[in-house]
Amino acid sequence: MENNMLRPVLVAVLAVSATVLTFGGASGQPSAQPPVKAPECLRNVNIWDYTTVPGNRSLIVTDKSRRKYRVDFVAPCYNLQHQFGLGFKTFAPGALACVTRGDSVLMRDPVGPNQCIIDKVVPYTPAMEQADRAARQGARR
Numbered sequence: 211m212e213n214n215m216l217r218p219v220l221v222a223v224l225a226v227s228a229t230v231l232t233f234g235g236a237s238g239q240p241s242a243q244p245p246v247k248a249p250e251c252l253r254n255v256n257i258w259d260y261t262t263v264p265g266n267r268s269l270i271v272t273d274k275s276r277r278k279y280r281v282d283f284v285a286p287c288y289n290l291q292h293q294f295g296l297g298f299k300t301f302a303p304g305a306l307a308c309v310t311r312g313d314s315v316l317m318r319d320p321v322g323p324n325q326c327i328i329d330k331v332v333p334y335t336p337a338m339e340q341a342d343r344a345a346r347q348g349a350r351r
Contacts, residue, residue, distance in 0.1 A: 251308030252279040252331050254298045262291045278334035287326030293317045
């Protein structure tokens with residue numbers, strides 16, 4: 211007898227709990243958060259192309275999705291413009307690791323250093339591209 215009396219109370223408690231979990235409490239708004247966008251990063255496995263920047267302090271790298279990144283070096287990195295292929299050495303494990311500060315750009319250069327230490331990697335915005343283009347045109351004059 212006692213078990214039959216508890217059953218409606220238990221059903222009511224479960225229904226209220228499900229409502230609270232579904233609608234986020236008394237506010238009546240769904241509690242679902244918008245999906246968090248993963249930070250944009252240059253992944254070693256996705257590197258497609260690169261362009262040298264005058265001054266030997268940076269490199270513009272394009273990934274397979276055609277997003278561009280500016281890779282800045284700790285010190286000048288000479289002879290990049292004479293390389294036919296570069297490698298990137300990351301210290302983070304896995305193929306999907308982002309290229310970050312402290313990683314290296316490797317090149318085959320029997321005369322000088324064969325690696326350049328990366329200071330930072332930032333998305334290469336259209337504004338940055340326009341400023342670089344203007345600086346190159348100013349240097350030609």
